[in-house]
Amino acid sequence: MVGNYSGCLCIRASRIWDFYDPRDETKLLHIDLVLIDKEGNSIHAQIYPPITEMFKPLIKEGSVYNISFIQVKKSNRMYKPVKNDIIINFTRWTTVEEVVEVPTAFPVITYSLTPIDKLPSHVEDREYFTDVIGTVTGISGVSPVRPRSQQADTLKRTVTIRDASNVSLDVVLWVERATSFPAEQLHKDGQNSPQIVIFVGTLVRSYAVTLAQQLAYNEPNTFVAEHRKVSDIKYLHPFTNKKTEWLVTVKVMKIDKSWWYNSCKKCLKTAKPHGNTFKCTNHTCNTIGAINPRYKLAITAGDETGDTEFILFGRIAQRLIKRTVDALIADNPPRFIPDEITRLLEKVFTFNVSFTENTISSGNVSFQVNAIVAEIDDGNPLPLTPIGSQSSSLVLSQSAGSSVQATPEKDITFTLTSPATRTKRARSPAAL
Numbered sequence: 284m285v286g287n288y289s290g291c292l293c294i295r296a297s298r299i300w301d302f303y304d305p306r307d308e309t310k311l312l313h314i315d316l317v318l319i320d321k322e323g324n325s326i327h328a329q330i331y332p333p334i335t336e337m338f339k340p341l342i343k344e345g346s347v348y349n350i351s352f353i354q355v356k357k358s359n360r361m362y363k364p365v366k367n368d369i370i371i372n373f374t375r376w377t378t379v380e381e382v383v384e385v386p387t388a389f390p391v392i393t394y395s396l397t398p399i400d401k402l403p404s405h406v407e408d409r410e411y412f413t414d415v416i417g418t419v420t421g422i423s424g425v426s427p428v429r430p431r432s433q434q435a436d437t438l439k440r441t442v443t444i445r446d447a448s449n450v451s452l453d454v455v456l457w458v459e460r461a462t463s464f465p466a467e468q469l470h471k472d473g474q475n476s477p478q479i480v481i482f483v484g485t486l487v488r489s490y491a492v493t494l495a496q497q498l499a500y501n502e503p504n505t506f507v508a509e510h511r512k513v514s515d516i517k518y519l520h521p522f523t524n525k526k527t528e529w530l531v532t533v534k535v536m537k538i539d540k541s542w543w544y545n546s547c548k549k550c551l552k553t554a555k556p557h558g559n560t561f562k563c564t565n566h567t568c569n570t571i572g573a574i575n576p577r578y579k580l581a582i583t584a585g586d587e588t589g590d591t592e593f594i595l596f597g598r599i600a601q602r603l604i605k606r607t608v609d610a611l612i613a614d615n616p617p618r619f620i621p622d623e624i625t626r627l628l629e630k631v632f633t634f635n636v637s638f639t640e641n642t643i644s645s646g647n648v649s650f651q652v653n654a655i656v657a658e659i660d661d662g663n664p665l666p667l668t669p670i671g672s673q674s675s676s677l678v679l680s681q682s683a684g685s686s687v688q689a690t691p692e693k694d695i696t697f698t699l700t701s702p703a704t705r706t707k708r709a710r711s712p713a714a715l
């Protein structure tokens with residue numbers, strides 16, 4: 284279900300909001316979107332800098348787009364705007380094309396309402412944002428207040444709503460949500476008919492997920508790595524070549540200062556200091572305390588057509604360096620590149636490589652070394668090792684179950700059509 288998805292999704296950008304660093308309001312952390320497909324399935328999507336600049340002018344709230352080349356990940360653990368256990372990340376390679384002729388039945392908005400009298404049990408629940416509906420019974424003006432947690436004044440507006448069972452609720456809007464709320468219009472229209480408002484993205488709640496849709500694509504079962512020049516592979520599309528392996532013969536030109544990291548014993552991902560111990564940064568793992576130093580050797584290497592970055596992890600690096608990572612750490616001062624590693628400079632190797640997973644997330648092209656096929660003597664370039672004798676490292680068998688499955692949740696989606704109703708939206712930061 285998670286992975287890189289090259290297919291095309293037709294979706295409406297139902298909501299878009301910018302998420303700034305709470306400690307630095309000039310720093311955009313990410314752009315968030317709620318996307319809806321024509322069946323009403325909804326999903327949270329995020330765009331991280333620096334590609335926020337690229338997509339900002341391309342996507343308008345409310346418009347429908349065909350998007351391709353996205354990353355599908357497990358959803359965030361907190362502050363989910365819709366019920367879905369996966370999330371979409373835009374990448375440098377994501378394409379966005381506006382759909383001009385939108386089918387009339389294409390859903391516009393999505394929400395999942397919580398009755399007001401059920402809200403108290405959701406107060407400390409931060410997994411989901413909460414959506415509420417009610418008739419407006421009061422709107423305050425915008426006034427400056429100074430919350431205890433902050434140094435400066437901020438703007439606040441309170442909207443009071445009441446639901447069908449006559450329970451009242453104050454919805455507090457902050458800053459631009461306060462100023463952009465169409466108070467005057469609602470007040471004017473309210474003279475003739477009750478004004479019904481939906482607030483989305485306000486609180487938190489837990490939820491179960493159902494399987495609604497399946498996305499699948501076919502991959503060939505077997506790959507045989509072919510020899511390529513660096514310039515032939517570094518400009519290829521990392522989505523459409525994500526599991527392809529190539530052979531390259533390259534000379535090591537540069538070695539990165541950081542050559543090892545603290546890896547989680549369970550999943551091998553990076554572990555960061557956590558009090559007196561370490562915690563895995565992989566959110567689906569989160570293991571505390573169990574770490575191992577592991578090689579992560581980043582080198583720049585190339586041939587006559589160009590150069591690029593290659594990453595050698597763990598045992599692959601050890602085969603090249605010929606010593607264990609523990610021994611090298613013990614024998615060398617911190618932040619020093621050991622001689623055993625600098626000795627690799629100017630050497631020529633034939634590697635079996637493929638795009639790193641990080642290529643798509645970071646937007647920086649790099650290749651991971653899957654196998655060291657040959658070391659080529661200086662001044663005495665050896666012919667490549669024949670493919671037949673290296674078949675175990677050149678042929679990768681894919682298991683049959685390598686299809687991507689996405690399981691978006693089917694949301695309650697309907698549009699209020701009564702002339703007596705209006706829908707207006709306000710999003711986080713808003714407190715109930």
Ligand SMILES: [Zn+2]
Binds near residue numbers: 550551552564
């Ligand atoms: Zn882990």
